Amino acid sequence: MRVMLKFCYLLGLFLLISCGNATKKESESTVSGTEGQSATEESSETDADSGVILFFGDSLTAGMGLEPDEAFPAVIQEIIDSLQLNYKVINAGLSGETTAAGKNRLSWLLTQQVDVFVLELGANDGLRGIPLTETRGNLQAIIEAVRKENAETEIILAGMQIPPNMGPEYTSEFRSIFPDLAEKNDLHLIPFLLKDVGGIAELNQEDGIHPTAEGQRILAQNVWQVLENVITENGD
Template identity: 50%
Template sequence: MPPSASPGFPRIVALGDSLTAGLGVSPDQSYPSKLQERLEQAGFHYRVINAGVSGDTTAGGLRRLDWVLKSQPRIVIVELGANDALRGHPLGTTYSNLQEIITRLREANTQVVLAGMKIPPNYGLDYTRGFEAIFERLAREYDVTLIPFLLEGVAAKPGLNQADGIHPTAAGYEIVADTVMEALVPLLDSHDF
């Protein structure tokens, strides 16, 4: 285990679905693994825990929250909701689940980074726009850091996505890790350098 990933250092938990788990790439190519590398290279002493579960929904993330909180994370990156939308779940349910996740994390004095997602337009304009607006609304209402779109610069780019057109390749995850790192740096304590 690299020195900065040692169990004694503050934890950053990446709570999410297959995009966090790194479906289709080796574990060391997932964005949480790449984020760990970037933190180490920048001299930050944090341990990144990948709590991504392929196929997970906001309800699943909420059910796993007690487990996440047991690790006493300083920061949790919440990347959930895409599977809700792809299954046509009501937008209100997705919002409520994310709201409860954020509320419980904040009650535990954990900083939240909310990763926004987008879905294909074939779900209808109202649903698509409503889904995207959930993340902006929650970030504004709860004053949490927002990554407007986790897959910015990666989505719909053939060389950066696997054959399914949804999950990034190793090269795509490098860009995702850069995006997350950019959002994370302002939250990192200077004494954790």
């Protein structure tokens, strides 16, 4: 039964294709409005001596269907604050985002100080059957752009998996993109962002796709297992 739930969850993710374009249009208009303004306001409020952790992703990062303070980046901020670590979290997630769209909107985000860059993109590419060479190339371009702006920025890559609809070869190669890029570029890797959440009905919203607030807290723990070492090694 658990295996079936996981399959249904992954299969349900494919519905993002049908709603992605509509969500994308709404989200793109929001980038220059609410979401874009939020990221800008947060960065302007950041103390000059605070480190900045930028979460760059799609609807999973944005916390689609939830209040902003329920998305996993906000939960990460709670953890950081409880430990009195000197970091400010910025949520730059955008629902419906693909790697190509992410690459195109990256530059304005890199005008600010970024100490840790958490890259969570690729799922929408896989669900739409975008050629894997394009997805891999776009992610590589994002990584290179971040490092070109500041070679000292620590980059964390969030691994993702997709349903088997595209066939076993595509599915397997998609999954391997993330560890491959992490090894090639010496990145920190979250093996699978949705670990212990994907396929578990009670941890996902009615659409069966997006995590509930409780599910987002588990995502935050998956991220924190990697992020904690990154920021503590930096001495903060």
